[in-house]
Amino acid sequence: MPRGVLRTANLPQLQNLIKRDPVSYKEEFLQQWNHYNSTRQIFQISPDEHAGHFRELVSFIAQTSQCYPKETAEFPSHISTLLLEHYGSLSPDMRHVLVQNLVMLKNKGVITSIVLLKTLFPLLPRSSSPSLRSFIRRTILTDIKTANSKAKNHKLNRAVQAMLFGMVERGMDGTVTGDKGKLRIQPKHTPEGLTNSGDEAMWAVVMTKELWKKGIWDDAKSVAIVALGCFHPVTKVQSASLHFFLGSEEEEEESDEEEEEVDVKALQHRREINKKTRSGEKKMRKQLKEAKNVSLALHSGRTPNFPALQLLHDPQTFAEKLYDMLHKYDARFSLDHKILLMQLLSRVTVAHKLTVLGFYSYVIKYLTHHQLRVPAILAALAQSVHDFTPPDVLMPVVRKLAHEFVHPGVGSEVVAAGLNSVREICRRQPWAMEEDLLGDLVEYRKSRDKAVTAAARGLLQLFREVNPGMLKRRERGKTAAMGIAAGMQPQGFGQAEQAAVDIDGLVLLEDHLKAVREDGGSDGEMDDEKGWENWDVEEDSSSSDSDSENWIDVESDGEGNIDVSDSDDETEKKAEEATAPARVSTLATTKILTPADFALLNDLKIQAATKAVEAGGGTAAKRKLASLEAAKKASAGADETAVFISENDILGPRKRAKADYEERLASIAKGREGREKFGSLKGKKKKDTQSSSTNREKARNKPIMMIMGSKGVRGKKKQSLKEKQQKLRAHIEKAKKSYH
Numbered sequence: 001m002p003r004g005v006l007r008t009a010n011l012p013q014l015q016n017l018i019k020r021d022p023v024s025y026k027e028e029f030l031q032q033w034n035h036y037n038s039t040r041q042i043f044q045i046s047p048d049e050h051a052g053h054f055r056e057l058v059s060f061i062a063q064t065s066q067c068y069p070k071e072t073a074e075f076p077s078h079i080s081t082l083l084l085e086h087y088g089s090l091s092p093d094m095r096h097v098l099v100q101n102l103v104m105l106k107n108k109g110v111i112t113s114i115v116l117l118k119t120l121f122p123l124l125p126r127s128s129s130p131s132l133r134s135f136i137r138r139t140i141l142t143d144i145k146t147a148n149s150k151a152k153n154h155k156l157n158r159a160v161q162a163m164l165f166g167m168v169e170r171g172m173d174g175t176v177t178g179d180k181g182k183l184r185i186q187p188k189h190t191p192e193g194l195t196n197s198g199d200e201a202m203w204a205v206v207m208t209k210e211l212w213k214k215g216i217w218d219d220a221k222s223v224a225i226v227a228l229g230c231f232h233p234v235t236k237v238q239s240a241s242l243h244f245f246l247g248s249e250e251e252e253e254e255s256d257e258e259e260e261e262v263d264v265k266a267l268q269h270r271r272e273i274n275k276k277t278r279s280g281e282k283k284m285r286k287q288l289k290e291a292k293n294v295s296l297a298l299h300s301g302r303t304p305n306f307p308a309l310q311l312l313h314d315p316q317t318f319a320e321k322l323y324d325m326l327h328k329y330d331a332r333f334s335l336d337h338k339i340l341l342m343q344l345l346s347r348v349t350v351a352h353k354l355t356v357l358g359f360y361s362y363v364i365k366y367l368t369h370h371q372l373r374v375p376a377i378l379a380a381l382a383q384s385v386h387d388f389t390p391p392d393v394l395m396p397v398v399r400k401l402a403h404e405f406v407h408p409g410v411g412s413e414v415v416a417a418g419l420n421s422v423r424e425i426c427r428r429q430p431w432a433m434e435e436d437l438l439g440d441l442v443e444y445r446k447s448r449d450k451a452v453t454a455a456a457r458g459l460l461q462l463f464r465e466v467n468p469g470m471l472k473r474r475e476r477g478k479t480a481a482m483g484i485a486a487g488m489q490p491q492g493f494g495q496a497e498q499a500a501v502d503i504d505g506l507v508l509l510e511d512h513l514k515a516v517r518e519d520g521g522s523d524g525e526m527d528d529e530k531g532w533e534n535w536d537v538e539e540d541s542s543s544s545d546s547d548s549e550n551w552i553d554v555e556s557d558g559e560g561n562i563d564v565s566d567s568d569d570e571t572e573k574k575a576e577e578a579t580a581p582a583r584v585s586t587l588a589t590t591k592i593l594t595p596a597d598f599a600l601l602n603d604l605k606i607q608a609a610t611k612a613v614e615a616g617g618g619t620a621a622k623r624k625l626a627s628l629e630a631a632k633k634a635s636a637g638a639d640e641t642a643v644f645i646s647e648n649d650i651l652g653p654r655k656r657a658k659a660d661y662e663e664r665l666a667s668i669a670k671g672r673e674g675r676e677k678f679g680s681l682k683g684k685k686k687k688d689t690q691s692s693s694t695n696r697e698k699a700r701n702k703p704i705m706m707i708m709g710s711k712g713v714r715g716k717k718k719q720s721l722k723e724k725q726q727k728l729r730a731h732i733e734k735a736k737k738s739y740h
Contacts, residue, residue, distance in 0.1 A: 022067035062101035080119045125199035167204035174233035178332025198234030205229040220311040242340045315352040346384035375647040382424035394432035412449035419455035430466040506585040508604040
């Protein structure tokens with residue numbers, strides 16, 4: 001075929017020839033390239049003119065650009081400019097084609113991931129097409145996940161995080177109007193094509209949460225993006241950011257669409273009601289297998305991330321800003337949103353041992369028994385207390401709880417909630433309780449309601465352990481009375497115990513390692529090397545090189561021990577050892593403890609606590625075991641909410657609620673186990689032990705002459721026509737119901 005025939009109408013054929021022999025068809029490509037430039041200039045002036053032809057040219061250039069990299073060096077910037085500057089004037093088909101071709105250029109290696117993502121991220125809040133928005137979202141997540149699959153791509157992560165941080169920061173100068181009415185934001189700088197800068201910030205928070213959830217990002221910079229979103233003027237951005245730190249799932253907006261997953265229950269329900277066919281059964285099994293594979297892919301192979309609260313930069317300032325926003329916009333925020341702020345403030349406070357004194361005076365006005373969602377408020381209040389919280393600011397709170405919740409004028413559930421709240425506060429700061437008030441609260445252990453009795457007994461048992469001197473003599477118990485007689489006194493607020501002479505439970509680890517060594521275990525040096533596996537902290541190579549250069553080798557005399565003690569120091573040391581526990585482990589002086597050693601130490605402490613509980617250690621041993629298990633779950637990331645207070649802890653044990661539909665079905669299925677479907681084995685011959693037949697079977701096998709004289713048969717003969725019609729009509733209705 002002569003080359004002159006290769007015109008615009010033959011672009012697919014020309015594309016095929018160029019990929020086979022780029023050098024021979026370079027002249028034809030340059031003609032199409034010049035034609036593309038002229039068409040692009042016309043298209044920018046009037047997008048409706050030559051739109052279809054321009055799409056064909058863009059696809060042709062994108063397919064063949066890798067063959068002529070120098071000539072098409074500006075082609076990716078042309079597409080990015082059209083998408084970013086003329087997005088509103090483009091048709092939906094043109095937008096989709098441009099985005100697809102830009103992604104194809106990245107897959108061919110023409111552009112980098114950073115160039116692609118700089119174009120795709122601004123398009124997320126502007127796109128109104130669900131299909132295009134879903135395609136852009138999947139492309140971004142897949143590209144970042146692929147770049148971090150083998151090792152962390154710090155260059156790409158820093159660039160993307162900077163873009164997301166800018167998307168959130170651009171709307172921070174708006175006016176906070178709250179979530180009680182219509183969202184109205186007035187930012188100074190709103191990007192073109194955006195009606196509300198909250199959409200841009202919302203997408204930044206959503207993408208950061210998704211990357212954190214998939215385990216791709218787990219650093220402090222991603223946490224800083226969501227932390228900034230907690231103070232965004234738009235309330236829906238605040239809510240999404242707050243839920244990230246709280247670890248809960250909120251009802252997402254339209255922009256926060258989750259990935260489609262197979263609904264197993266819906267498949268099973270559809271299979272039950274539809275017609276039973278082999279093809280349908282095979283299709284359902286295939287879909288269930290795919291759902292199982294997706295679930296395994298999502299939950300397997302992940303390493304536990306660091307908790308987001310621990311990666312906060314300057315948590316004290318973060319907590320103070322949360323309280324300032326809560327106090328300043330109290331009338332603008334709804335109650336649900338204010339509870340979210342209270343919960344996050346309490347968790348940050350207890351995680352970092354912070355003190356925000358204004359929060360306790362603010363929350364007092366919500367401590368009434370008729371307040372909506374008061375259990376959640378009480379849980380947030382108790383959660384915020386720790387051993388460094390001043391008792392002076394907590395005493396008015398405890399007094400208000402007692403006056404509002406614990407009195408005969410309210411229901412038993414209210415009294416139980418008040419007592420449980422006081423107990424949780426005093427568990428963390430016992431000095432917040434007054435002696436006279438404690439005596440009144442403990443008297444409720446004589447109540448007739450089980451929930452109130454349990455709550456009062458829990459408060460009594462707590463003070464028997466932490467400060468029995470505040471109780472009356474007859475309420476202290478045997479163990480606490482013996483301790484007071486021996487001169488044991490609790491540590492006051494701000495007082496510390498004696499200087500630590502050993503690591504708690506280190507003796508257990510020393511005995512365990514000794515037993516392993518005696519049984520022929522591996523070498524200690526090899527164990528130390530294995531103990532650091534998968535625990536290395538990621539850092540840049542430049543920092544590691546600079547740190548290594550700063551080390552100075554110092555020569556040591558003899559065995560490397562420096563003796564700086566004199567006779568007086570030795571005397572003091574012996575005196576300290578005399579007052580120390582009977583046995584102090586020396587393992588820490590001869591071995592560098594690895595993270596694996598500390599993990600093993602926690603397991604050994606749990607085993608020792610379990611044995612103490614089984615040996616009858618009492619409530620103190622049970623409480624220690626529970627705290628150790630909760631700390632292990634929190635450190636492993638299996639259940640981050642295990643160390644936090646829930647509403648059930650405040651409400652306490654209650655009467656069994658009515659079972660819902662799923663619970664009733666589970667109970668029915670459990671009762672059907674081991675028996676035939678839709679029937680019982682009573683009187684059946686298949687039973688292991690023979691038994692008599694039922695009355696219905698006996699009536700069915702009676703001789704006809706015996707039945708003729710029965711009352712039922714004689715009654716049928718005497719029935720009127722109306723009675724026969726009624727019975728026949730009832731029989732027909734019953735048959736219809738059973739058929740349907």
